[in-house]
Amino acid sequence: QLQLVESGGGLVQPGGSLRLSCAASGFSLDNYAIGWFRQAPGKDREGVSCLSRSGGSTNYADSVKGRFTTSRDNAKNTVYLQMNNLKPEDTAVYYCAAVLSLLPTTCTMRSPFYRSWGQGTQVTVSS
Numbered sequence: 001q002l003q004l005v006e007s008g009g010g011l012v013q014p015g016g017s018l019r020l021s022c023a024a025s026g027f028s029l030d031n032y033a034i035g036w037f038r039q040a041p042g043k044d045r046e047g048v049s050c051l052s053r054s055g056g057s058t059n060y061a062d063s064v065k066g067r068f069t070t071s072r073d074n075a076k077n078t079v080y081l082q083m084n085n086l087k088p089e090d091t092a093v094y095y096c097a098a099v100l101s102l103l104p105t106t107c108t109m110r111s112p113f114y115r116s117w118g119q120g121t122q123v124t125v126s127s
Helices: none
Strands: 003-007 010-012 018-025 032-039 046-051 058-060 068-073 078-083 092-100 121-125
Touching (some): 003 092, 046 068
Antiparallel strands (some): 018 078, 068 078
16 A cells, blocks of 8 residues: 655744655655645645656745755655745645656646645644
8 A cells, every 4th residue: 555654744933944754655656756735724735846756856836945955765765855944834734745757857746646645744833
C-alpha cells in the first residue's frame, strides 16, 4: 500500500524556520515527482512547490520563492520542504503528494495530477 507521511509541522514565530519531511512507505520515490501543497482555513488548496523525479528541477509558488526549498533523499525515501522566514500567511495544513513520472526533469504544482497524498501536517506561524 502506497503511503506518504508528513512530519515536522508545528508552531513557530514569524521569521522562524521549519523543515517538513514526507516519508514514503510501500513504494520507492525514485520514479515519482513530488508536490507540496497547503490549505489554510476557508481557502482552497494551493500548490507550494514541486520536485522532479531526478531532483534536478523544482518550481515554487511566487509567495514562497526565496524562502522555501524542496529536496529529496532517495536513499531515505524521503522528501523535504525547508521553510525559512516564515510569515503568518504561511499558516496552513501542508501536504505532500506523489505522482509516477515518466519524465525525470519535470514536475507540476497542479494537484489533479497527483495520485498519492499524505495526511497533512499543521504549520502555524504566530507570535
